[in-house]
Amino acid sequence: MRLILRTPHGDRVPVPVLDGTVLDYVEPIQEYLRTTCSERHARLLARPSRRREGIDWLTDLPGTVCRLDELDAAAQQAGAATTAALLRDIAAAAARLRAQPRAQDTMARLLDAAIAGVTPGDIHFVGDQPVLAGWGLRAARLGAVEASANHELLGELDRLAQPPAEPPPATPAQPPVAPVAPLPKPPPVASLRMPPPAVAPPTAPVAAIRGPAPSARLVVPVLLALLLLAAAAWLLPGPLAAAVAALRPPPLACPAPPQGAPGLAAAREQETALRTRLLQLEQMIGARVLQCRLPPVPAAAAPRPATAPPxxxxxxxxxxxxxxxxxxxxxxxxxxxxxxxxxxxxxxxxxxxxxxxxxxxxxxxxxxxxxxxxxxxxxxxxxxxxxxxxxxxxxxxxxxxxxxxxxxxxxxxxxxxxxxxxxxxxxxxxxxxxxxxxxxxxxxxx
Missing domain, CATH: 2.60.60 (Lipoxygenase-1)
Known part of the structure; x- marks a missing residue:
């Protein structure tokens, strides 16, 4: 374990939580962040070690240790954005705990107390990992952690994460505009008139040549055929009716059953008796089904409540x-x-x-x-x-x-x-x- 920073006793003291301080619960807090968020969130909290001179903040991470404000501009911008994102994730985890149907108030209070009193001077970097040396502390004169302190820290980190404003580009000088020559005066309207269009002389009417209509050509043969049929029916009525009757199809008729077939009547009576018996059996089975009742389903046994071992x-x-x-x-x-x-x-x-x-x-x-x-x-x-x-x-x-x-x-x-x-x-x-x-x-x- 390496020493990152020593916080002397004085203006800042650990935040009291439950029957101790938030620093007493560093193990449960880190484990919760490790499994709920990520390893980077758990590594964000340096390990505190209380001594007579103050609180030593330790880490086992390899790499060079430096404060956020000691980084160059580009690294400071990236580091501020990373730290702000991790702190917002922790605050969101605490909010989710409080929003559950049965709020887990204990861990939510620990997470809030851990990050509420952090100042920009507490933020260090070990390699590319941000580490808070001085988390879980508040001003000694306050009775509780100020809720606005975390918002002020995030606002400061957001300001550091913004790239420096660039000056607006210089506007190039515009070349002088040459004077525009006046347009020539348009000619008078009378000179623009168009000559009237020429009208073609009317042509002589063409006589239409029409032939007889096609339907008129069929009238005469049809009339002649009808007259011949009428004359034949008047002169020869008997032979004509016989010829028409011969052209009709014979009527359909079902063949009559053979007379005196042996056993046919007895088979029909047996069939009628069997159908009657089948109908009676179906009615009997339906009545029996209605009388049957399924046994009641036994209720599931209630699970035995868990008990503590003796x-x-x-x-x-x-x-x-x-x-x-x-x-x-x-x-x-x-x-x-x-x-x-x-x-x-x-x-x-x-x-x-x-x-x-x-x-x-x-x-x-x-x-x-x-x-x-x-x-x-x-x-x-x-x-x-x-x-x-x-x-x-x-x-x-x-x-x-x-x-x-x-x-x-x-x-x-x-x-x-x-x-x-x-x-x-x-x-x-x-x-x-x-x-x-x-x-x-x-x-x-x-």
Missing amino acids: AAAIDQRLIRNNARQGRAQVTLAWNGRADLDLYVRCPNGEVISFGKRQGGGGELDVDMNFGTQHSDEPVEHVTWAQDPPAGTYTVLVTYPDARQAGTGTVPPVPFTVRIDIGETSHTEQGTAREYGPLRVTSFHVP
Whole structure:
């Protein structure tokens, strides 16, 4: 870890959140940004380390460290735009948390407090990665973080991100305009008159030659044929009627059934009886169907609500997962394949979790239900091989599944936290419903 900046105690102090300050929750904040936004958003926050002289801001990124205002104009313009985009993404993530049906107010407050007090002097660059050294601080004279501070910072970054205004191009000198000669006077209107058009003499009428109409040519033959037919019908009525009758087609008639066919009447009676019996059977079956009633569908059994594991079952899970014994131990146990994470904040400000397994003399040696490794009886365990340092320790739990799926879309998960210090043991139970972090309890080591 390399030192970026040391902030002395004085005008700016850490923003108070929950039972501590926002700097105490750097691990949950970075993990939320890493999975919800990107790794660049998580790297934006330098790691704070409190000392007697002030707060040291550290990073493990390689590269040269310099302040934003020490960059050249082009790099400063690009860096300001990148930093403003990352800060707007974090503010939008906090707004989305507050807009959910069941608002995750805890993480939204942490995100707001982390970026609200940032000043342009806090922005550093390690290579091409912006890093805030001095985030989560506010003026000592204020009782709360000013909401307008973040807008002022974004406005300043937007101003730095704008390219410098270029002077307007010089207007080229226009050449002098030569005087225009007057147009010649048009001729009088009388001289433009056109001669009247010549009219062609009328031609002599042409006599039309017409022939007889085509229909008139057919009238005479038709009349002659009708007269011949009428004369034949008057002179020869008998032979003409016989000739017309011979031309008519014979009438259609169905053949008569053969008389005295053996067994035909009996077959017809049998057919009638069978049809009658079939109709009776259909009516009988229809009546039986109407009388039948389907058995009622049994109601689905209500799912059993999840319960926290009893304290007696915790020892079996620890032995099964090779947990190490110590002078002090903090154990988180729950049932099912959901993913919960255990956090322990030590008196020196360090936080033990899956992201930083060692701190304050303790170590997270069992971490379960992450990635593809899932168990129905999970447990997480923090142990101190030696006597833990004196002071107050805070136990927190987060619910990553709620962050990824959204609050209200995942079932609540009851859990048990057991604290063992020497020969004494203390148990707390709770239920995870949102990402958190959820403060479970705190204990004091004299």
